[in-house]
Amino acid sequence: MAYHNHNRIILFGRFYEQQYAVALFNSVRYEIEGGGNTQTQLLHRKDPLKNKSIFSGGLFQYLEESKKWRSRFLYVGDSYNISLYESKAAHDRGLHSKGVINCAGYRALTSMEEYLGLLNNNTKAKAASAPFLKCPSQFPLILWHPYARHHYFCVMTEKEQKKWHAIFQDCVRHSNNGLSEECKVATPAFTDALRLYRQAKGHYGTWDMMCGNQAQILANLVMETLHPELKNLIVPRLKGKLQQRQRDWMLISDAVYRQVLSQTKTQHEALAQVCEVERPRLDSALRTDMDQIVTSKEHVSGKIRAFVLPRVEQLVRSKVQPYIHSILEALMEPTSRGFSEVRDILFRELVEVSKNTMNDSSSEKVGEHMDKISMLAFHPVKMQSCYEKMEALNLEGLQQRCDVSSPSVFIQRAQILMRQQMDNAVHTFEQLVHQSLDGHSGEDFCKTIQRCQDRVLKKYDYDSSTVRKKFFREALLQIIIPYMLKQLSPSCSPELPKYKELIFEDFSRFILVENIFEEVVLQSVSKDIMMAVKEAAVQRRHNLYRDSMVLTNSDPNLHLLGEDTIDWAGQIRGVKGERQGGEVANRKRRQIVSMIQLDGMPLLYESCQEVPGVDGIPEENEGQTEQDLETEKPVNPIQQEPIEKEPGSPDSISEIRDLINPVLEVIEKDGSQQTNGMLPLEEGDEVKLITTVTEFVPRESPIKEDGNPITESLIELHGKGLK
Numbered sequence: 001m002a003y004h005n006h007n008r009i010i011l012f013g014r015f016y017e018q019q020y021a022v023a024l025f026n027s028v029r030y031e032i033e034g035g036g037n038t039q040t041q042l043l044h045r046k047d048p049l050k051n052k053s054i055f056s057g058g059l060f061q062y063l064e065e066s067k068k069w070r071s072r073f074l075y076v077g078d079s080y081n082i083s084l085y086e087s088k089a090a091h092d093r094g095l096h097s098k099g100v101i102n103c104a105g106y107r108a109l110t111s112m113e114e115y116l117g118l119l120n121n122n123t124k125a126k127a128a129s130a131p132f133l134k135c136p137s138q139f140p141l142i143l144w145h146p147y148a149r150h151h152y153f154c155v156m157t158e159k160e161q162k163k164w165h166a167i168f169q170d171c172v173r174h175s176n177n178g179l180s181e182e183c184k185v186a187t188p189a190f191t192d193a194l195r196l197y198r199q200a201k202g203h204y205g206t207w208d209m210m211c212g213n214q215a216q217i218l219a220n221l222v223m224e225t226l227h228p229e230l231k232n233l234i235v236p237r238l239k240g241k242l243q244q245r246q247r248d249w250m251l252i253s254d255a256v257y258r259q260v261l262s263q264t265k266t267q268h269e270a271l272a273q274v275c276e277v278e279r280p281r282l283d284s285a286l287r288t289d290m291d292q293i294v295t296s297k298e299h300v301s302g303k304i305r306a307f308v309l310p311r312v313e314q315l316v317r318s319k320v321q322p323y324i325h326s327i328l329e330a331l332m333e334p335t336s337r338g339f340s341e342v343r344d345i346l347f348r349e350l351v352e353v354s355k356n357t358m359n360d361s362s363s364e365k366v367g368e369h370m371d372k373i374s375m376l377a378f379h380p381v382k383m384q385s386c387y388e389k390m391e392a393l394n395l396e397g398l399q400q401r402c403d404v405s406s407p408s409v410f411i412q413r414a415q416i417l418m419r420q421q422m423d424n425a426v427h428t429f430e431q432l433v434h435q436s437l438d439g440h441s442g443e444d445f446c447k448t449i450q451r452c453q454d455r456v457l458k459k460y461d462y463d464s465s466t467v468r469k470k471f472f473r474e475a476l477l478q479i480i481i482p483y484m485l486k487q488l489s490p491s492c493s494p495e496l497p498k499y500k501e502l503i504f505e506d507f508s509r510f511i512l513v514e515n516i517f518e519e520v521v522l523q524s525v526s527k528d529i530m531m532a533v534k535e536a537a538v539q540r541r542h543n544l545y546r547d548s549m550v551l552t553n554s555d556p557n558l559h560l561l562g563e564d565t566i567d568w569a570g571q572i573r574g575v576k577g578e579r580q581g582g583e584v585a586n587r588k589r590r591q592i593v594s595m596i597q598l599d600g601m602p603l604l605y606e607s608c609q610e611v612p613g614v615d616g617i618p619e620e621n622e623g624q625t626e627q628d629l630e631t632e633k634p635v636n637p638i639q640q641e642p643i644e645k646e647p648g649s650p651d652s653i654s655e656i657r658d659l660i661n662p663v664l665e666v667i668e669k670d671g672s673q674q675t676n677g678m679l680p681l682e683e684g685d686e687v688k689l690i691t692t693v694t695e696f697v698p699r700e701s702p703i704k705e706d707g708n709p710i711t712e713s714l715i716e717l718h719g720k721g722l723k
Helices: 002-033 088-092 112-123 158-176 186-200 214-237 242-359 363-373 380-390 408-436 443-502 513-538 568-580 626-630 653-660
Strands: 055-063 068-076 082-085 099-101 107-109 139-144 151-155 663-666 668-670 673-675 713-716
Touching: 002 186, 002 214, 002 242, 055 088, 055 158, 068 088, 082 088, 107 112, 107 158, 112 139, 139 158, 151 158, 158 380, 158 408, 186 214, 186 242, 214 242, 242 363, 242 380, 242 408, 242 443, 242 513, 363 408, 380 408, 408 443, 443 513
Parallel strands: none
Antiparallel strands: 055 068, 055 151, 068 082, 082 099, 107 139, 139 151, 663 713, 668 673
16 A cells, blocks of 8 residues: 555656646746736735634543544644643643644534435445434534544533534634745646646536645545545445444544655655755756746747637637636625625624724723724634535536535635635724824714724725635636546646657746646636636626726725734733733634524533433443433432532543633521622631531422421532631
């Protein structure tokens, strides 16, 4: 297996080295000649998630090793990797996590039926009568991957499930977008090499497993052919029931995937290092002979164009032009709905800020309101309605005609653009407000806030139109070009090698006839695609602006403002610190999504407890009856007080929880009258001794014979001198 994997990477490496030189040529040429990028109206934030975390909270996870459901504390940081801890206390103490999930290539599911459908398709097995896995609740959350291990979670309410599902989807969306657009040479070299490698294998069109970083994408590339080979070899030899065979194959597939990923990571790093070492020499040659290289390329392009163009024009007229408008319409409808939803959410949040500042426009209050909306774009729950609009994208009929594997490539790209535009708008609003803080107060400042709001919305409309038009053009090219190449390659590719004779040997690394052939095909259909998008803009469909409409000098000094995130919370602390005359302590990373608080329910998932038992799932106490198991379910401590055992170690979760947040359960008795109440502490008082009297009352008799109810109250003592 390692030998075959090595051969695949060697073949890819040849493509990569060739495309690296071409990408470097394009980058240097762009640098020398310059390019006309459209000037955006909104500002772009440099590092929006600095010192931020996305979410953390508790849920139940199924562990394959022990075949038990255990509570876990999950932490999602700015990398969008999911870290799993035994408890919140373990995370807060900085202990090592039990595992980390990188969500690239995964799908977040919320039903066992959907999961079983994918599982059966992946293993080509018949639907089983018995369930693959029994979930303790009606609200599962499953992370599915075609090659790697699957992860099973569950929560107790639908509200929790929706929030966690939105967070998992955001992790998948962010992790899939793993190639940096800032790398102007390495990234295009990698993507072009990958495309040419797959085309050499007969795979044209989009690929929905181009997910994650370079090593992960290469691992998916290897597994694309290795996985079915191993499955045909191993699955027929597996023994046991269907569910057990599926589990065994999943573990085998995961082990193979991890081994392949380790190899591709090492090999890609070595390949990238070789190209980087060669880069200075190539760069020097390019800058010395750029004019001659460009002239040579244009000469060869003219020859190839004269040969290819008649075939291309006939294909465009008969097989491409009739379908451009229908494909564009399918793309425009859900995309524009999603961007419109972004604008609606942005408008509501800005109006809320404006209303709040009418009552109190002090710098401290303004900072509090601005701090709340600062990370709006990275709040997966608030942005979920925008993303859902894009999920309606339907490209049925294109799968076979244009070799589109699935619409997920376009859906996730549009969702990433929505998030970027939302963050740009919020960041621009922050900068404008921050600039206006000094010298304004009261009613004048409210008017300033409203003016900032109007300016940002106008800029958003313009940038939204520009971004969507670019997205439509790129999506149409991604759909149409592979189809055209597949149709033209059988007749054109055999004739291309003869054009290599027209290229000087010194320039042969920078001019490849295969790339020129694709450029000619792209240029031939680009005009029709541009015209289709332009017509949609002229008709003002989906609120698109015409290309001739340009906002110039609307805010000439706006782009002089900073790219860094404004630390509103830090400024608020600074104001409070000055008033209190003390130094403000450093804060922890601010969490973007708030914790899930459910009315009337206790805070579960605090320790590594087991989930309530379910029939068919092995538990520690296998022989207990259902009635016995019922008593072990997590209950509200206000309703039932379990007998506490002595902690087995200094790391006991109970001890840690008591140290972090001391809680006393108190029953007040005053003669025959019993009341609920707090134990007041005067300033300077200390609690030095607590005597606990526990009285057990049967559940069937909540009221005593004398008619006085027994009630319990939780009293949190935050005394500074608590001992």
